[in-house]
Amino acid sequence: MSGLVPHLPQSSAKAPARGALDGADKRSPSWARGLGDCFRPRAELTAASRWTLSLLGVGLFFGAWLIATEGGLIQPFFLPSPIAVLSRLVAMITQEGFLVDIWASTFRVMSGFFLAAALAIPVGVLVGNFAAFRALIEPLLSTARYLPASAFVPLMIIWLGINEEQKISVIFIGTFFPLALLIADISASVSKDMLNSAYTLGASSRQLFFRVLIPACIPAIVDALRVTVGIAWTYVIVAELVGADRGMGIAILQAQRFLLTDQVIAGIVCVGILGVLTDFAFRFAHRKLFPYMY
Template identity: 40%
Template sequence: MEEIEEGIFFKDIGVSFYRIFMGFFISTLFALPIGIMMGTSRAWQSIWEPVVGLVRYMPAVAFIPLSILWFGTTDTQKFFILFLGVFFQEVIMVADNCKTVNRSLVEVGMTIGLKKFEIIKDIVFRAAFPGIMDTFRTTWGWAWTYLVVAELVAASEGLGFRIMQAQRYLATDRIILGILVIGLLGLITDMLFKLLYHRLFPWKESAKVKE
């Protein structure tokens, strides 16, 4: 293919990966602390749950016209769509991870005189971290979907843009190649998340084997 020979295709891969990484990073940067607080504080949950519950049911794709008006076709627009698609779901999942922490562990922390922040940091977060890593793995996959949708509509480069461009010229081979590359990148990153999980939490695998 001409795009591969000229290096354009690999450039598109780099552009798309950069966008998804930055969008996912920004979403996680806000979702992690808010989710932890929602899972450990009833007051915090009462404030955020109605907002999160409302917005997370709004399709991120519907915000694409507004995002173009606000940010044009810049990378910021892609980050915004990724944020809407990932952040609210991630907050709920992180909060649920924290809520599953054994209550007796928290009570032990309170008994030995740990402060609220210390209990959250040293007990709740550490106990919930394996589940939170699984949440990151899941939401990373969702992020790819929202990124490609954003690139299909408002982009001048990237894998989504190339797929749309190929559709206009009825270039089926380029469309299939783009889809396969996205699937392959998703599979590779998913395997990296899985490897990281095994390295960070080897006892989890040991427990599964015993069961």
């Protein structure tokens, strides 16, 4: 009778059932599962985990800053404490008319950015989808993106003087070239299967461009605008270093002349805060305009 009993592989007898593994994972504490997800490539984190980690990172940064300054490791002349910087920023806003500087810089950034977007979007779409435009324009765009916008400041002063147009043009130059190439890459990456399907269904080249290609690019273009507006904020200080009477850049420069380190850092922090708020605005608009992507 023993010969009639089927022989089971030894590995089958020792291998735990899949359900048992799942049950063991479910019995693990939630914090342990969340910690494991942090080290799993491309694992999705819960909203609570993301907020916790974000607050932890910010808290560690400001905690180290506070310990280094309040503990006497760094002299206040070189790096004031975050409390001193915050107090200085509040005083600048409430007592010294810094809101006028903030508005002046915001106007310049948004003007240069939207002018660059108005030109970069059509140029990028044409370069990404038409070989003739790609051969004609892409070499110039690829070369110009390596030129620093600050190098154009003397030229813009010669051409436009030291008025608002000069400052807006610097932000335009720093934003246009990377945005155009980014949109060209977005439009070129639209699935060919989608385009071929439209042709199969009888779409003309005009219908394909306006009804298939453009709608497919718009979500990624809005996301590219969110990324590029951050670049625009980085050029506002350079744009305002020459001939500006108001703006965050000139406020930072004047503080540097009088060795007011807390005011310099306060101005830099303000630029960062405005950049983050702009990023949040674009993220919010993206979620509202394209909810099917979330």
